Amino acid sequence: MIPPTHPRYRSLLEREKVVEGAKEGYVALQGLIAQGRGECFDYLIGEETQSFATKAMEAAAAALLLAKHPMISVNGNVAALTPREVVQLAEVVPALIEVNLFYRTREREEKIAEILRRHGAVKVLGVGEDASCTIPELFSERRRVSCEGIYKADVVLVPLEDGDRTEALRRMGKTVIAIDLNPLSRTAQAASITIVDNVTRAMPKLVEAVKAMKALDRGQLAQILERYNNKKTLADALRHILKRLEQLANSLDPRNA
Numbered sequence: 211m212i213p214p215t216h217p218r219y220r221s222l223l224e225r226e227k228v229v230e231g232a233k234e235g236y237v238a239l240q241g242l243i244a245q246g247r248g249e250c251f252d253y254l255i256g257e258e259t260q261s262f263a264t265k266a267m268e269a270a271a272a273a274l275l276l277a278k279h280p281m282i283s284v285n286g287n288v289a290a291l292t293p294r295e296v297v298q299l300a301e302v303v304p305a306l307i308e309v310n311l312f313y314r315t316r317e318r319e320e321k322i323a324e325i326l327r328r329h330g331a332v333k334v335l336g337v338g339e340d341a342s343c344t345i346p347e348l349f350s351e352r353r354r355v356s357c358e359g360i361y362k363a364d365v366v367l368v369p370l371e372d373g374d375r376t377e378a379l380r381r382m383g384k385t386v387i388a389i390d391l392n393p394l395s396r397t398a399q400a401a402s403i404t405i406v407d408n409v410t411r412a413m414p415k416l417v418e419a420v421k422a423m424k425a426l427d428r429g430q431l432a433q434i435l436e437r438y439n440n441k442k443t444l445a446d447a448l449r450h451i452l453k454r455l456e457q458l459a460n461s462l463d464p465r466n467a
Contacts, residue, residue, distance in 0.1 A: 254455070256454060275303065292369070312350055373396025
């Protein structure tokens with residue numbers, strides 16, 4: 211039991227969810243390493259959603275609403291941390307959901323699909339023989355995708371993604387929305403839109419952004435997307451980290467006492 215008064219309550223709760231997913235067999239052990247790396251960068255940005263992430267969410271919402279075939283890609287960590295929000299986002303856009311795994315097994319696919327269905331998903335792609343199309347120039351198991359899902363999609367949301375597939379999807383001409391706490395990762399650098407935030411904060415906020423922006427016409431949504439610059443988002447994230455580290459260093463330096 212983690213007491214709610216613990217200063218690291220939220221972080222520890224998220225960690226336990228991923229550990230439980232590993233015990234149940236749908237989170238890869240490597241996903242535990244990824245979770246720890248994300249925690250490190252969350253500390254650096256201050257464990258709060260920053261303005262650069264909010265702007266990226268607005269652009270992401272616009273891209274999803276403008277898409278002809280929007281898709282949400284789900285791996286083990288996402289299934290452990292935000293299954294309800296994935297289903298909510300799929301309903302409000304609307305978008306399709308697809309399971310896609312680097313360490314792919316039929317058992318993990320089915321367990322993740324069952325978790326999503328438990329949270330209200332009606333249809334989950336990418337399980338078993340449904341993943342019969344392949345992403346060109348990609349050689350991991352993530353190359354296998356649903357022909358009616360990621361392969362056909364024009365906009366793909368890839369929370370907690372690996373850089374190889376992000377780059378490959380971009381080469382296919384797709385708009386890729388990443389949620390990544392590390393602004394230096396290859397995923398963050400290669401994505402069309404990078405939300406530098408914790409997925410557990412970003413997903414519910416993205417759901418709300420889509421709901422709020424559904425009233426906008428396509429011209430207004432297109433303007434939001436056209437004004438967005440992902441390199442500026444990444445630069446703003448790095449500047450925020452730099453400034454915050456400088457402030458923390460100054461607060462600890464006895465010469466400033």
